[in-house]
Amino acid sequence: MRKISSRCPSSRIRTFLASLLVAFFAASALAENKALLVHDDGDEVRSAVAGELGMQAQGSGVAGALNLEALKKFSAIILATTDSSFPRSFEQGLQKYVSSGGRLVFVHSAGDSFFKEKSYQQLAGGLFGSFSSKPRPVEFEVTDAGKTDPILAGVGDIGTPEPTYGHDDLHQSCSVLALRDGEAFLWKRKFAKGEVIYLGWGGNPETWAEDGFRTLLGNAVKVNAE
Numbered sequence: 001m002r003k004i005s006s007r008c009p010s011s012r013i014r015t016f017l018a019s020l021l022v023a024f025f026a027a028s029a030l031a032e033n034k035a036l037l038v039h040d041d042g043d044e045v046r047s048a049v050a051g052e053l054g055m056q057a058q059g060s061g062v063a064g065a066l067n068l069e070a071l072k073k074f075s076a077i078i079l080a081t082t083d084s085s086f087p088r089s090f091e092q093g094l095q096k097y098v099s100s101g102g103r104l105v106f107v108h109s110a111g112d113s114f115f116k117e118k119s120y121q122q123l124a125g126g127l128f129g130s131f132s133s134k135p136r137p138v139e140f141e142v143t144d145a146g147k148t149d150p151i152l153a154g155v156g157d158i159g160t161p162e163p164t165y166g167h168d169d170l171h172q173s174c175s176v177l178a179l180r181d182g183e184a185f186l187w188k189r190k191f192a193k194g195e196v197i198y199l200g201w202g203g204n205p206e207t208w209a210e211d212g213f214r215t216l217l218g219n220a221v222k223v224n225a226e
Contacts, residue, residue: 035076035221038063045205046080053218064090068097076103076221079110080202091120098123098194105220107202109165125174125189125196126167135161135204140185146177151188151197151219158212163203 037050041059050057056074064086071077071093098104106124138158146152170176170184178186178200185200197220207213 034074035078036063036071036074037078037080039080040082043080045208049208049214050078053214055221060086066090066093068093071097072100072102074102076105078105078107078217078221080107082109095119095123098196099192101193103195103197103221104191105217106196106198107217108162108200109203121169122171123191123196125187125198126170126184132164135163138162138180138185138201140200141179143176143178145175146186149175149177149188150222151177151186151216153215153219155216155219156212158201158207158210158216160204160207160210160213162201162207165200165203167198 035055037046037055037057038060039046039050039057041061043059047057047059055078060081067089077094077097094104104123138161140158142152164180166183170187171189173189174184174187175189176184176187178184180200184198186198188195188197190196199216199220201207201213201216
């Protein structure tokens with residue numbers, strides 16, 4: 001008689017556990033219909049702020065396993081990540097999520113999470129071009145379009161010093177709402193049936209404690225990008 005091992009391969013166990021997490025998480029999202037904030041694993045600061053703002057929060061490890069059907073349960077998705085370890089399937093899911101009418105918000109360095117994927121650059125609306133790790137006070141200029149846009153309603157100053165992410169080849173469909181040092185720092189655009197917003201703030205954890213930034217983040221998941 002052939003002996004059957006009672007021990008499953010570790011990869012099958014991980015796959016099974018991941019599927020359980022996705023199913024549980026998606027069901028919770030469906031009941032709440034909240035915005036989802038995706039942060040780097042172990043980032044307690046951003047996770048706590050998400051909870052205070054009434055959003056769901058998940059580390060990139062769990063969120064990266066979500067499929068399109070799970071993503072579609074959320075009213076908006078905010079990427080506040082600095083790594084690029086997401087599986088390709090997650091990037092493809094984000095593309096389809098936005099194309100079908102979802103709202104996606106990039107925070108600071110999240111604009112280059114899939115920096116090697118041209119389709120991701122097209123989704124974000126700009127190509128990551130430069131980075132300065134030295135934080136500097138943010139002096140931003142609101143454009144004419146930004147003066148009447150609801151994204152900036154009630155925001156005021158956000159004074160925490162921030163490292164600088166620069167972007168090149170901004171898509172012509174982007175409506176630039178604020179500039180930093182003459183470069184686009186806040187923009188929004190339509191993408192198929194959905195909406196994409198980029199926020200240049202948020203690289204410094206201390207920024208997340210500011211009322212102005214929290215207002216901006218809350219506005220971004222609610223407004224229409226037209």
